[in-house]
Amino acid sequence: MKPGFYTIMAAQFFSSLADNALLIAAIALLFQIQSPEWMTPLLKLFFVVSYVVLAPFVGGFADTLPKGKVMFITNAIKVVGCLMMFFGFHPLVSYAVVGFGAAAYSPAKYGILTELLPHDKLVAANGWIEGLTVLSIILGTMLGGFLISPSTAEHLMQMHIPGIIEGMKTPAEAAIFVITFGYLIAAVFNLNIPDTGARYEPQLNHPIIMTRKFFGCFKRLWSDKLGQISLAVTTLFWGAGATLQFIVLKWAEAALGLSLDKGAMLQGICAFGVAGGAIIAAKIIPLKKSMRVLPMGIAMGLVCMLMTLVHNLALAVVLIILIGGLSGFFVVPMNALLQHRGHVLMSAGRSIAIQNFNENISVLTMLGIYALLISFNVHVNTVILLFGGFVMAAMFMVILWHRHNQRLFDVEAHIGEERPVGIHNP
Numbered sequence: 001m002k003p004g005f006y007t008i009m010a011a012q013f014f015s016s017l018a019d020n021a022l023l024i025a026a027i028a029l030l031f032q033i034q035s036p037e038w039m040t041p042l043l044k045l046f047f048v049v050s051y052v053v054l055a056p057f058v059g060g061f062a063d064t065l066p067k068g069k070v071m072f073i074t075n076a077i078k079v080v081g082c083l084m085m086f087f088g089f090h091p092l093v094s095y096a097v098v099g100f101g102a103a104a105y106s107p108a109k110y111g112i113l114t115e116l117l118p119h120d121k122l123v124a125a126n127g128w129i130e131g132l133t134v135l136s137i138i139l140g141t142m143l144g145g146f147l148i149s150p151s152t153a154e155h156l157m158q159m160h161i162p163g164i165i166e167g168m169k170t171p172a173e174a175a176i177f178v179i180t181f182g183y184l185i186a187a188v189f190n191l192n193i194p195d196t197g198a199r200y201e202p203q204l205n206h207p208i209i210m211t212r213k214f215f216g217c218f219k220r221l222w223s224d225k226l227g228q229i230s231l232a233v234t235t236l237f238w239g240a241g242a243t244l245q246f247i248v249l250k251w252a253e254a255a256l257g258l259s260l261d262k263g264a265m266l267q268g269i270c271a272f273g274v275a276g277g278a279i280i281a282a283k284i285i286p287l288k289k290s291m292r293v294l295p296m297g298i299a300m301g302l303v304c305m306l307m308t309l310v311h312n313l314a315l316a317v318v319l320i321i322l323i324g325g326l327s328g329f330f331v332v333p334m335n336a337l338l339q340h341r342g343h344v345l346m347s348a349g350r351s352i353a354i355q356n357f358n359e360n361i362s363v364l365t366m367l368g369i370y371a372l373l374i375s376f377n378v379h380v381n382t383v384i385l386l387f388g389g390f391v392m393a394a395m396f397m398v399i400l401w402h403r404h405n406q407r408l409f410d411v412e413a414h415i416g417e418e419r420p421v422g423i424h425n426p
Contacts, residue, residue, distance in 0.1 A: 004116060004194040005125065009132050011189035012109050015075055016136035017143065018182030019102060022082060023047075024144025024264045025175040026091040027249075031260065032172055038375040039092070041246045045367045046092045047099035048242070051360035054103050056214035057207070059353030062107035067115070068193030070108035075190055077101030079183045086176045107352035112193070114339055124282045125336075134278060134328065138271035140182075145264030147175035217346045218354050224345060229402050230290075230338035231358055233297065236394050237331045239362025240387070243370050244270070244304070247387060248320065250380045255311050269317055273324025280325075281332040287340065290333035294399050300326040301391030308381040 026043050062070050081097030113125050146152055153171030156178065221227040245267060252263035285293060303323050310316050342351020373383050 005113075005128075007189055007193050008109065008112060008116075009128060011071060011075075011186050011193060012129060013132050013136045014182050014186035014189065015071075015078065015105065016133050017140040018078070018082070018179050018186070019098065020137050020140025021144035021147065021179045021182065022085070022095070022098065022176065024141060024260070025148060025172050025179060026085065026095050027260060028148045028172040028175070029085070029091045029170075032170055036375075038371045040249075041243075041367045041371045041374070042092060043095050044242050044245070045364055045371070046096040047102070048360040048363045048367075049096065050100040050103035051106070051356045052364060054100070055353050055357035056211040058104045058356075059107050059111075059214070059217075059351070060210055061104060062111055062352070066193075066195040067108040067112040068190055068195065071105055071193060072187060072190035074101045074105035074108070075183055075186050077104070079180065079187075082176060082180050082183060086173060086180070103356065106356050110339060110352045110355075114342075128279075128282065132275075134271040134274040134324075138268040138275070141264050141268035141271070144175065144179075145261040145268070147178055148172060149261040214353070214357075217351070218357070220345055221342060221351065221354050224341055226337060227341040227345065229398065230334045230341065231355065232398050232401070233294065233334040233395075234331065234338055234355060235358040235362045236297070236391070236398070237327065237334070238359040239366040240391050241327065242363040243366045243387065244323075246367070246370060247380065247384060250374070251307060251384065252316075254380045255307075256313055256316055266316065266320060270320045270324040273321035273326075274328035275324075276321075277325035277328025277330075278332045279328075281329045285333045287333070287336060290337045291402060293330040293333050294395065294402065296326050296330035297395030297398070298392050300330070301388045301393075301395065303388075304391065305385055305388035307384050307388075 023043060027040055030039055030043070064070075065073075078098045078101035081094050081099075081101065084097055085091055085094035110129075113129070117125050147156065148171045150171070153174055156174035157169070157171070221231060248267045248270060249260070249263045252258040252266045253260075256266075258266060281293065300323060303319065303326060306319060307316075310319055338355055339351065342355065345351070370383065373386075
């Protein structure tokens with residue numbers, strides 16, 4: 001891999017670490033202000049709404065400037081959201097600002113991979129990026145749980161920085177102050193990301209024109225035989241993954257009797273499996289064979305349903321790691337394939353923005369349904385069975401869809417095709 005790839009990895013790691021630690025701190029804030037239980041999943045919903053609303057514009061923005069600069073600017077927006085939460089703004093509003101920055105950050109962080117690396121390195125690169133992202137989820141979630149735990153918070157609240165901090169009143173407030181430094185470290189790495197030299201035609205113009213172009217690209221990617229399958233899988237995966245985050249916290253409380261800080265640790269353990277599955281996929285699944293991992297999605301849904309039978313912490317850890325491993329193994333090749341097809345059919349930034357648009361509509365929909373179920377006091381085991389059954393059925397339909405396409409069109413013959421549009425390398 002080129003040296004610049006490792007700088008991108010470091011920037012992504014620290015920014016994502018802070019995002020996930022901040023989510024746990026925000027949940028603690030909601031508990032502190034005695035918000036209703038159904039409001040907790042709305043944190044993630046408020047975070048991802050920008051991915052949907054801004055989708056026609058963030059891809060063009062990502063392709064307007066060198067992507068390292070885009071990552072620096074959007075990471076700064078995350079800092080603003082973090083500080084808003086620290087200074088007393090409502091957690092939903094503050095986390096929505098962080099989501100605004102993340103929505104604009106994402107097309108740059110993934111789009112730069114297609115500019116920096118050849119297509120035959122994309123699965124490996126995605127394996128490392130996803131593995132490191134998942135590691136940041138593990139450590140970020142655990143860091144959030146650690147920072148809000150009573151023993152840690154007691155020490156943090158005694159911090160005194162003259163003229164800046166005169167002591168903090170709550171564990172969540174102390175945690176948020178520490179988390180801000182994660183974004184600042186990411187900013188340092190953002191400034192050192194190399195310029196790949198890729199240049200695009202002017203992308204930013206009238207909003208109506210940009211929206212029309214976006215949905216033209218949206219239609220093009222969904223019409224592509226490879227793009228539509230990989231897009232369907234990643235859309236399902238990220239919606240399911242976001243919902244599973246909150247299901248695990250609820251299940252840890254109901255089935256295992258764990259508090260929020262300990263439930264966050266269990267949530268983080270799931271990501272160990274995702275990291276392992278992602279790394280194995282990067283090692284053994286070439287881009288041309290990426291469609292062969294689709295059955296892993298059915299297996300993941302089935303294993304999720306087994307959560308309802310587990311009431312022992314040791315078994316819970318094993319099961320959670322297995323769920324993560326299956327999901328990591330099947331999503332990394334799909335993500336790499338989708339990035340490759342998007343790069344071939346349109347610009348890197350636009351393709352990632354379309355991916356985010358679809359994935360986060362799925363997140364909004366599934367989290368909205370989850371919040372509705374919780375508001376009606378549906379038992380967590382029933383939620384888990386509905387969730388696992390939906391994932392299995394959806395993946396089965398995707399496999400049938402792929403087999404139908406394979407009979408009509410030799411999709412694997414077109415993997416590796418190079419036809420980037422609109423790129424000018426000076």
